[in-house]
Structures are given as C-alpha cells and as structure tokens.
Amino acid sequence: MNKQHARTHYCGELTETHIGDTVTLCGWTHNRRDHGGLIFVDLWDKKGIVQVVLNPQIDQLAHQHAQSVRGNFVLRVTGKVRERPEGMINDKLSTGKVEVYIDDFEILNRSKTPPFSVWEDQEVSEAIRLKHRFLDLRGEMLQRNLNIRYQITRKVRETLDKQGFIEVETPMLTKSTPEGARDYLVPSRLNAKKFYALPQSPQLFKQLLMVSGMDRYFQIVKCFRDEDLRNDRQPEFTQIDMEMSFVTEEELFGLVEEMVCGLYKDILNIEVPKPFQILPYKDAIRKYGTDKPDLRFGLELIDLGDVVAGTSFKVFADVLKSGGQVRAINAKNSTETLSRKVLDDLTEVAKTYGAKGMAWIKINADGLQSPITKFFEQEMLDKLIAEVGGEAGDTIVFIADKPKVVADALAHLRLELGKILSLIDESKVCLAWVTEFPLVEYDEEDNRYVALHHPFTSPLQEDEDKFESAPGDIRARAYDLVLNGNEIGGGSIRIHTKEIQDKMFQLLGIDEEEARIKFGFLLDALQYGAPPHGGIAFGLDRITMLFTGADSIRDVIAFPKTQKATCLMTEAPSEVDLHQLKELKLKYDLS
C-alpha cells in the first residue's frame, strides 16, 4: 500500500492482449457494485471504462478499503488482468472481455456527490452543467467534441506548415477600430483615459506581416466582439486566420480546398470532391435569397415580377409599383404536408423577417386552393403556374415586399420547407465559394456607404471606375466559404496601394484626418512596398460544431459563456475593488 505504483495503462485501453499482465490504473469511479463479499468498480479515464474486481480472497485489505468508495472517487489500483468468466462478457465495453483483479488499492481523492450524474444519459439543465463545467467536461460528449476540435487544429497546422505558412502571434491589447462590431475595451493604467481594445480579428496585423515579407502567415487565434450572443456566436471565439502574399483567388481557393478536404478525410473519413462550386453573390441572392445557401436541396426562388405585372391584386400591384418584388417557391409534392396550420406557421416565419404576410396557392388534384386566386384573371394564373412549373400536389408560396425582405423571408422559408418536406440529406457535404460580393452597401440610417466585408477589401479591377458613379455596383474581391448553409469562413484580396485605400476611406466617409488617426500605420505601410496580398479566416468553433454535429457552439468550447455573456462557473464578469478603479482613474457614471 505504501509503495506507489506508476500508471501503466489507461483504463479504456485494456484488451485480451493484456491478459496475465499486472497493471496499474488510475481513474475515477464511474460506478460501483458492492455485493458484500465481492465489489465491482467501473474505473473511468479519458480512454474509457474497465471493470476492476475486489475479492477478499485475492486481497483482504484492498477489498476492505474499496467498501468506502463512492461515485467519482479518484483511485489508483494495481492488479492482474484476467479473462472474464464465461457468460460474463460485457459487449457494451471495449474492455468488456477482461477485468482486473486488484491486490493493491488506493483512494487518491474522495468526491462529493456531484450535482448531476456525469456519465448518465439524463438531460440536465444547461445552467447547472455550466456552473459545474469541470464535471460536465468529464462526460462523453464534451470529451469527444474537444478531442475533435483538437484534431481539427492539429490537421490545420500540419497542412499549413507543409504549405510554407508560419504561425505568428499578434497583440491582444490593440487599438479600437471604429467600424464593425462593438469592441471589448481594456483601460490603460499607465495612460489615463486611454483604452486598448481586444481584437475583433488580427486583420491589420496580418496585412502588415505581408508588408514585412512574411509571405504566408497563419494563426489560430481568439477574437472578441461585444455583440449579442446566439446559438453559434460567443463573444470570444477562435479564428483560423490566414494571409498570403502575391496570391490569386484561384490559388487561395485551391489551398483552402486542400485543407478542408483533408479535414474531412482525416477526421470524418469523408471524401469531398474538389474544386468547390463557385457561386457569385448575385446568383446566390437570386436563387436562394441568401449569401449562405444550403445547397443540399433545391427549392430555388422564382421571380414573378413580370408575370404578375398589371395584376389587380392590390398587395402585389402596390409592391411592384414601389420598386418591390414578388417572388415564390414551388414546394413540389407538398399539398398533404402543408396543412393550413403549417402554412400559418410558415407565415409567422416570414413575418419574423419583416414580411407582412405570405400568399400561397395549393395545386390540388381537383383544382386550386388559395386565399388569393380570386384576385387573378385566369390567364395570368395559368401563366403564373406555368412559370413556376406547377403540377398537381405542389404548393406555391409567395412573398411580395422590398427586395431585401423578400430575399430574407424566402431564404428562411426555403430552409423551413426543406426541413418540413425532408429534402435535406444529412449525409451530404455541400461546400461552395460565394464570390463577387458588393464592396459597399448603403446604410439608410447613417446615410452613408458601409463596407460589406471590411474597408481593406479590394474592388474588382473592372469596377474601379465606379467609385464616383455607382459605388453600390462595385464588386469586391471577397469570398465566403459556405458549408451546408453555414458561413464557415470569409476573406478577400486586400487593397495594397494607398491610392485605392484612400478612395475606399473616402467612399466610406472617413476623411483624411480620421483615416490617419485610425489607420495611419496601415497607410504608411502600404507606401513601403506592400505586396499584393489576400487571405481568409475560418470560424473554428462553427467548423467544429458542424464536424461534431453539436447543437450549440457552447458544446465545442471548454468554458463557454451564457447568452448574457456571463460565465456561470467563475461568475465573470464581476465587480472590482474600488482601488483597482482608482489605479485606472476610472469611476462609474451612476446616472
């Protein structure tokens, strides 16, 4: 008992090949079954579970000690691996053909009864699990997810290393950027009234590294954005961030495809075909209403503006008159599934995205069923149905509104219909590049153009003459990688000349002085031999979600935050001592 044995094996690794060996195992008590004369303990570690047997005939003392063992106690045991007696094999365990007869038994630590059963299937409220995250992490799902997350970063590093990238760290305490998301601010003690910001991304630093001749940079790096959380959004998240000099879109796409296909092959053993589909932004919006379409199924959007032009149906006519659109989806073979109730629910979905309503026509075997057909002349109705390829069994759903509302509502209706009609093949992997995003977009509220991607994105060369005439029509050399309807990465070829960068700032309403204050260092750098360059950043958390099938980003992060951006375990954020504030020369505004 006094002599400490070193661990020789992981619990989950023992197999028939170890029969006869004397082993020392360390782990947690997963379960115990005390038969009085004979005690079984299921010992757990990260590799799995093995049954250990305490028999007083083998070792009286060990058996006696084991009587006080409870769940989650930490044990070190030594004993001989034996084949299980006939009929005693447990098929549910990978170690189920063997068991370990213990002759040396030590309780390394006791455990309070945990607030929930770590290894049991029972669903426990997330709040309790988050408060005791260290216990939840002992569970199978999180062990697996974090393992896959690590496999992804390992493979990314391996691939990029082979391609000549080096990983460079960039500052966490940096400068606040005016555009984009809200910054997390850090007060500077040595510089009163001044603040650092935590990076929203290492964007500018990686561009500067290109000016420095690093040629190929990457970093797996935390980024911070002080915005509201979602299912797939945390205030701190991790990007796989890359930048390359003298690169073209084609070259970058090829490299990324290599990496992504490698991940699928290595981790999920799935062969994903290359190259990925390229889908210009304009086409994506036209066909799917979104820049991140789920391409695993059809249900494309159809524009009916021309067909219904001149209709007396006031809803459509008014929308068209004010520059809006009438678009539709033909849900094939859906009249049975899309009951009145389901259509009402879909209407609510449409309303969430700003639509005032959703019109529909069911093509039943015995004729049309619809609240709106009575407003149409037969001839227009025939044309309409022909246009959408309507046949018996189909349901046509319409949204009429401003183009943005129509696209938004129909994009989400399309996804809902895909789910309801079971059109989504979960085994499919559809990856596509969405390209040619608009460079800027007009912000009605602020009365100015804002960058769609970010202000350092290069315009398409052939559109450069539109800076004055039609800024909204300038296409960007920007691209997103979309996986089954999820944006998993995005990037661009950057502006590398001061002239174009100045034009861009001008377009965004950032005057010379402001540009100098905010981005002076970048503008300087661009004048000292900045190479053409471009890059991309991937959301590691989202990729891991998709690879693990996790329902929430919290399930792929070791210590995540709640929807109110708090940590239930550490109780961050918290109040601080007054003297800390004094040192920082900060005080509360109590108003």
Added chain:
RNA sequence: GGGGUCGUAGUUCAGUUGGUUAGAACGCUGGCCUGUCACGCCAGAGGUCGCGAGUUCGAGUCUCGUCGGCCCCGCCA
C-alpha cells in the same frame, strides 16, 4: 432594445377547478448480499415550489414585477 419559452427534493419531472401533511423515478445515507455491469433486497434522510409584491378565508396553481437559463429579431465591418 424587442418577441417567445422554461424555472417544484441533489437531478429529471408530476402536481386536477385555488383547498388537508407537495409526490414519483433516479441519485444520496445506513443495513444485507461472491459474478454484477442501469446489480438486487430492506430501511431512511432530503423542499425558501427562483425571488418580491398583490388578489383571496386560503396561492406551487391566478395577476403584476423582478432575476436567471435557452431560442429568435435587431446587432455581429
């Protein structure tokens, strides 16, 4: 900022129209048990019904507020 939903033993839940002492399962504690693996059997402990007001003779149940978890809109260059 807004909408929705949930909150009752340690955990997951039930709790009728507002009515006696708030129940079950698992877990936990003690006892018995040499082949179990969701061991079994016997006994037991365990409750600020999230919190605060209000209505009522009486509130887990109704009303209002508030706190917290989750989902969504806005937001996320």
